[in-house]
Amino acid sequence: MIQVEEVTFAYPNGTHVFDRFSWQVARGEAWSVIGPSGCGKTTLLNLLAGLLHPQDGRIVIDGHVLRRPRPRTGLILQDYGLLPWATIRANVALGLDIRAFYGPDGIHAPADEVLDDKEERIQYWLARLGIHHLANHYPHQVSGGQRQRAAIARTLALRPDVLLMDEPFGALDALTRQDLMQLTMQLHREQGLTTAIVTHSIEEALFLGERVLVLTQPPHRVATVVPNPYVGDPSCRHDGTFLELCRQLRALMGENAREMA
Amino acid sequence: MRWRDVGLGTLATLVLWQLLAWAINRPVFPPPVQVLPLFFQKLGGELGIHLLISAARVVAAILAAMAIAVPAGLGLGQIRSLDRLFSPLIYIVYPIPKIVFLPVILVLVGSGDDSKVLLVGMILFFQMLVVVRDQAAQLRPETIASVRSMGAGRRALFRFVYLPACIPAVITALRISIGTAIAVLFIAETYATNTGLGYYIVVESWGALRYADMYAGVLAMSLLGLVLYFLVDWLDRRLCPWREGSV
Numbered sequence: 082m083i084q085v086e087e088v089t090f091a092y093p094n095g096t097h098v099f100d101r102f103s104w105q106v107a108r109g110e111a112w113s114v115i116g117p118s119g120c121g122k123t124t125l126l127n128l129l130a131g132l133l134h135p136q137d138g139r140i141v142i143d144g145h146v147l148r149r150p151r152p153r154t155g156l157i158l159q160d161y162g163l164l165p166w167a168t169i170r171a172n173v174a175l176g177l178d179i180r181a182f183y184g185p186d187g188i189h190a191p192a193d194e195v196l197d198d199k200e201e202r203i204q205y206w207l208a209r210l211g212i213h214h215l216a217n218h219y220p221h222q223v224s225g226g227q228r229q230r231a232a233i234a235r236t237l238a239l240r241p242d243v244l245l246m247d248e249p250f251g252a253l254d255a256l257t258r259q260d261l262m263q264l265t266m267q268l269h270r271e272q273g274l275t276t277a278i279v280t281h282s283i284e285e286a287l288f289l290g291e292r293v294l295v296l297t298q299p300p301h302r303v304a305t306v307v308p309n310p311y312v313g314d315p316s317c318r319h320d321g322t323f324l325e326l327c328r329q330l331r332a333l334m335g336e337n338a339r340e341m342a
Numbered sequence: 343m344r345w346r347d348v349g350l351g352t353l354a355t356l357v358l359w360q361l362l363a364w365a366i367n368r369p370v371f372p373p374p375v376q377v378l379p380l381f382f383q384k385l386g387g388e389l390g391i392h393l394l395i396s397a398a399r400v401v402a403a404i405l406a407a408m409a410i411a412v413p414a415g416l417g418l419g420q421i422r423s424l425d426r427l428f429s430p431l432i433y434i435v436y437p438i439p440k441i442v443f444l445p446v447i448l449v450l451v452g453s454g455d456d457s458k459v460l461l462v463g464m465i466l467f468f469q470m471l472v473v474v475r476d477q478a479a480q481l482r483p484e485t486i487a488s489v490r491s492m493g494a495g496r497r498a499l500f501r502f503v504y505l506p507a508c509i510p511a512v513i514t515a516l517r518i519s520i521g522t523a524i525a526v527l528f529i530a531e532t533y534a535t536n537t538g539l540g541y542y543i544v545v546e547s548w549g550a551l552r553y554a555d556m557y558a559g560v561l562a563m564s565l566l567g568l569v570l571y572f573l574v575d576w577l578d579r580r581l582c583p584w585r586e587g588s589v
Contacts, residue, residue, distance in 0.1 A: 130491050156491035158484045166506050166584050176492040179502060189493040219584040232488075239492065 088138035113290025155236035170216035206234035226257035403462035411470035419478020453534035477511035
């Protein structure tokens with residue numbers, strides 16, 4: 082589904098993040114991307130979202146070389162993704178409004194997009210995410226968890242096949258986070274999504290990713306991948322092998338910390 | 343403000359005016375009982391036309407200032423290098439009272455409507471430019487990234503992000519500067535023209551010692567300010583409902 086092929090990327094200030102970096106994601110897989118802050122996780126996500134462009138190499142999604150944001154890729158950020166001047170309903174409708182604005186041109190919106198059922202889709206996702214009763218509230222009037230639910234509803238209303246999330250639950254309290262992580266896994270399975278979730282929390286990475294991509298110190302050349310049999314299973318937290326996996330991830334990230342020091 | 347408060351405020355002003363008129367007791371300070379009938383009588387004629395001309399000048403100045411200040415402010419707020427280039431210039435020019443350019447503008451642009459609109463527009467322009475720029479600079483890159491990821495190009499970003507983001511800024515700028523704008527229009531209309539409320543008050547009435555007419559003109563000018571102020575208030579509630587209670 083996603084092929085990152087020998088991608089090289091550096092910021093204009095000289096920070097070299099990826100150096101002929103390759104990585105593959107199969108359709109329907111759930112991936113976590115983990116690493117310390119500043120390691121380039123968000124850069125990778127922005128590259129996958131088509132918001133940044135590699136200087137060398139290419140990213141292929143669903144058989145097409147990525148050159149701009151792809152209509153069927155959804156992106157959810159930690160916060161600030163919602164428009165403060167629009168109600169929750171209008172925020173959920175935003176992506177569909179943008180598609181209606183351009184029409185099904187194949188560039189900004191999928192060429193086969195039909196928006197006849199726009200209102201039903203909005204209502205469905207408001208209800209599915211349990212924020213129906215907040216439709217007429219503004220983002221500053223609802224909680225952080227409810228804002229993230231709105232961001233998820235907005236993205237899924239666009240019927241994506243790839244879902245990218247950047248530290249989506251970082252700013253939430255533990256209970257809300259657990260709740261939303263479970264919902265995310267449920268939606269991942271139910272919608273057959275290919276997901277990549279960036280996080281710095283090992284617990285989150287292991288809950289949300291059947292495979293974990295560990296990024297250490299940039300520039301990244303090889304993808305360090307850790308398979309995770311415990312994805313979506315909160316009951317195994319005290320299992321010995323699970324703790325061993327946590328230790329392994331911590332060690333991988335720790336190496337990086339030592340290198341940096 | 344509620345209509346009841348507006349009514350009470352008007353009533354209090356009239357009572358105070360009447361009391362002062364009794365106390366001063368000179369032709370230069372006529373009481374409202376003399377001015378009000380004259381005001382309503384003249385509003386249907388000559389005074390009404392001057393009022394409409396002044397109002398048209400202010401509205402034209404608002405629209406012209408908006409047409410330039412909104413895109414310019416958005417550009418400065420979003421493109422840092424542009425802001426670095428222009429902000430020293432804005433910093434220096436912003437505090438200059440624009441009325442001092444009246445003679446220059448009269449010579450360069452002429453004594454017609456254009457000179458008034460230009461002068462009033464300049465005041466509104468700088469106010470809007472600064473507020474819109476600050477508003478645009480506050481837009482989080484995350485917000486723009488997430489809207490772009492939904493397929494929005496330049497046009498959709500303008501329609502769904504930049505435009506709605508700067509409406510409150512424009513309204514705030516109008517609220518701050520509309521009083522000054524009308525004051526400057528008044529002065530501009532007293533020179534080299536024979537239309538507008540400034541001309542009516544200073545040249546036609548004051549100059550001819552028709553004091554009651556002069557006050558009718560003052561009432562018309564107050565009405566213009568009040569109506570514009572209410573309009574801005576109404577636009578705020580209509581276009582920026584999310585601000586209610588949050589600012």
